[in-house]
Amino acid sequence: MKVLFLYNEVESLGLQYLSSALRHAGHETALLFDPRLFDFFRQEYNSRLMKRLFSFREEILQRAVEFAPDVIGFQILTANHDWCCDYAAELKRRLPGVTIVAGGYHATANSESVLRTGLFDYVLRGEAEDALVEFVNGLKRGELDLAAPNLARLDNDVYIENPLRPYEQELDRYHEPDKELFWNLGPPFTTGHLVEWRRGCPWGCTFCGNNYYRRIYYPDRDDYMYTRSFLRSRSVDHVLAELRHVKATHNPKLLRVNDDDICADEAWLHELAEKMTDAERIPFKCFAIPNNINERTIVDLKRIGCEQIQMGVQSLNPSIRKLIGRPNSDKQIANAIDLAREHGIAMFVDQIFGLPGETEDDCKKLEAFYKQHSPDVVSVYWLDIWAGAEVLDQAVNAGTITQETADTIRAHAEPGDIATERRYHNAFAKPYAARLEVRNHLKPGLARFVNRTGLWRVFTWFGIFRMLRAWWAFTLAGDLSGFPDPRKGYDLSWARFPRFFKYYMRLRITSWFTRKNPIALSRLPALEQVSDALPASSSEALPAPTDAQRVAV
Numbered sequence: 001m002k003v004l005f006l007y008n009e010v011e012s013l014g015l016q017y018l019s020s021a022l023r024h025a026g027h028e029t030a031l032l033f034d035p036r037l038f039d040f041f042r043q044e045y046n047s048r049l050m051k052r053l054f055s056f057r058e059e060i061l062q063r064a065v066e067f068a069p070d071v072i073g074f075q076i077l078t079a080n081h082d083w084c085c086d087y088a089a090e091l092k093r094r095l096p097g098v099t100i101v102a103g104g105y106h107a108t109a110n111s112e113s114v115l116r117t118g119l120f121d122y123v124l125r126g127e128a129e130d131a132l133v134e135f136v137n138g139l140k141r142g143e144l145d146l147a148a149p150n151l152a153r154l155d156n157d158v159y160i161e162n163p164l165r166p167y168e169q170e171l172d173r174y175h176e177p178d179k180e181l182f183w184n185l186g187p188p189f190t191t192g193h194l195v196e197w198r199r200g201c202p203w204g205c206t207f208c209g210n211n212y213y214r215r216i217y218y219p220d221r222d223d224y225m226y227t228r229s230f231l232r233s234r235s236v237d238h239v240l241a242e243l244r245h246v247k248a249t250h251n252p253k254l255l256r257v258n259d260d261d262i263c264a265d266e267a268w269l270h271e272l273a274e275k276m277t278d279a280e281r282i283p284f285k286c287f288a289i290p291n292n293i294n295e296r297t298i299v300d301l302k303r304i305g306c307e308q309i310q311m312g313v314q315s316l317n318p319s320i321r322k323l324i325g326r327p328n329s330d331k332q333i334a335n336a337i338d339l340a341r342e343h344g345i346a347m348f349v350d351q352i353f354g355l356p357g358e359t360e361d362d363c364k365k366l367e368a369f370y371k372q373h374s375p376d377v378v379s380v381y382w383l384d385i386w387a388g389a390e391v392l393d394q395a396v397n398a399g400t401i402t403q404e405t406a407d408t409i410r411a412h413a414e415p416g417d418i419a420t421e422r423r424y425h426n427a428f429a430k431p432y433a434a435r436l437e438v439r440n441h442l443k444p445g446l447a448r449f450v451n452r453t454g455l456w457r458v459f460t461w462f463g464i465f466r467m468l469r470a471w472w473a474f475t476l477a478g479d480l481s482g483f484p485d486p487r488k489g490y491d492l493s494w495a496r497f498p499r500f501f502k503y504y505m506r507l508r509i510t511s512w513f514t515r516k517n518p519i520a521l522s523r524l525p526a527l528e529q530v531s532d533a534l535p536a537s538s539s540e541a542l543p544a545p546t547d548a549q550r551v552a553v
C-alpha cells in the first residue's frame with residue numbers, strides 16, 4: 001500500500017516513527033510538507049497577503065494526485081486543525097477512492113468532532129505505530145478490523161470509539177525512525193538531529209497534552225498529575241548504538257533531544273553518562289524541569305554534551321504552579337538556573353502569561369526574580385488552551401475565558417488562532433512581557449537603561465523585536481557554523497522558522513520564473529525485511545544524508 005503523510009511547519013519525529021513501522025511492514029510511504037509561509041502558528045511573521053502570494057497549496061495537491069496514494073494520514077494538532085481540514089476536503093474531491101485517516105493530539109482528544117467534519121474516514125487515537133500498521137494491513141487485505149484497538153469511526157452517524165491498546169513499554173522494539181522522510185526535503189531539516197530517548201513526562205501539567213494522554217491511558221488512576229511511573233525509556237545501549245551511528249555517518253553539529261524531561265530518570269541518565277564515549281558524544285539541547293535538576297544531574301548532562309537546557313518555569317506564583325500541576329518551589333527553580341549557569345550550560349526558561357488566576361503582583365515578582373537568578377533567555381509565551389486539556393475548565397473558573405469560548409475550543413480548534421495573546425490575555429501583563437523581551441535582545445547594561453527609562457515602549461510600538469529576530473534569523477540561516485549558539489539557540493522561532501522562510505521563499509520565487517512545481521515529494525520504498533523486533537544494531541539501516549541534503553540554505 002502507498003501511504004502519504006501531509007504535514008506542516010516543523011519536523012515530526014512521530015511521523016518518522018510511523019513511516020518506519022509501515023515500511024517494515026511492507027508498505028511504501030511518502031511525505032508532502034507545507035511550510036505555511038506567513039501562516040505560522042507562532043504568528044510573528046504572519047500576513048494574509050503574503051500567505052496567498054507564497055502559498056504552495058496547489059503544487060502540494062498536484063504532487064499528492066501524482067503519487068496516487070491508497071491512504072492519506074494527517075497528524076492533527078489543535079493549531080493545524082483547519083489546515084488539515086482544508087487539505088482533506090480537497091484531496092477527497094481529487095482522489096475519491098482514497099482512505100483518509102487522522103491521528104495526533106487533537107484527533108485523539110476530539111475524535112468525534114474530527115470525524116463529524118466528514119473529511120476523515122477514521123481516527124487512530126493515541127500512540128499509533130502498531131495501530132496504523134494493523135489498519136493499513138487490514139485495508140490491503142480488504143478486511144479492516146473495525147474492532148481494532150485505537151480505532152474511532154462513525155457508523156451511520158453513530159460515533160464508535162474502540163479502547164486504546166496499552167502504551168508500549170519496550171521502546172527498543174520500535175524501528176529506527178525514518179529521518180530521510182524529512183531529510184529528503186532539503187536543508188531546513190538537516191540542521192540539528194532530532195531524537196527521542198523516552199516517551200512521557202513525570203508531570204501532567206493541566207495545559208499540556210501529557211495530562212490528557214495520562215487521563216485516557218490510565219483512567220483508573222488518580223495520581224496522573226504527579227507520578228513518574230508513566231515514563232518509558234529506551235535502553236541506554238539502544239540509545240548509544242543510535243548515537244554511534246549518527247556520529248559516524250554524518251556527525252551533526254547539534255542534537256535535539258525531544259524528551260519532555262531529560263533528567264526524569266536520574267539512574268538512567270547516570271548510566272548513559274558512565275557508558276558514553278567520544279564516539280557517541282554530540283553537543284545537544286534538551287528540555288528539563290526544575291525538580292530534577294541537581295548537582296548530580298547537571299554534572300551528568302555536562303558529561304554527555306549538553307549545551308543548552310530549555311526549562312519550563314511558567315509562573316512564579318506557587319499557587320498557580322500547583323493549580324497547573326507544577327509542584328516545585330521557587331528555590332528549586334532558582335537552583336536549577338544557577339547550577340546550569342555555573343556549569344557552563346545555557347539556560348533558557350519558558351514563562352507563560354495569561355495563566356488562570358494570574359495577578360500583576362505575580363508579574364512584578366518575576367522581574368525581581370530573574371534579576372537575581374538570571375537565565376540566558378526568558379522565552380515569553382501566552383497561554384494556549386488546547387481542546388481536552390484540564391486548563392480549559394480552570395480558565396473558565398478563574399474568569400480567563402468564558403464558558404462559550406471553552407465550548408468552542410472543545411468542539412473544534414478556533415480557526416487558526418487559539419493563542420491567548422490577542423483574546424484572553426491579562427492586559428496588565430503586557431509591559432512585563434515586553435521588558436523580558438528587552439532583556440533577551442539587548443546587552444544587559446543597555447537593557448537595564450531601556451527598561452528603566454521606559455524606552456521599551458518604543459520597541460513594542462514599532463515591532464522592533466520582531467524585526468531584530470528576523471534579522472538574526474536570516475543571518476544565522478546563512479551560516480550553519482552559528483549553531484549551536486547557546487545565546488541564540490536553535491529551537492527559538494527567531495532561528496528555526498525563518499530558516500524555512502528563507503529556503504521556501506527562494507523556491508517559490510524561482511518557480512515563478514521556471515514554472516516548475518517546486519514541491520518535492522519525499523518518497524520511501526517498502527522494506528523487504530519484515531521484523532517485529534529492533535536489535536540495537538538495526539540503526540545501521542539509517543543512511544547518512546546525501547551532499548544535496550546537507551547543502552546550506
Ligand code: SF4
Nearest residue numbers: 201203205208210260
Ligand atoms: S513538564 Fe512540560 S511536558 Fe511535562 S506535562 Fe508539564 S508541560 Fe507537559
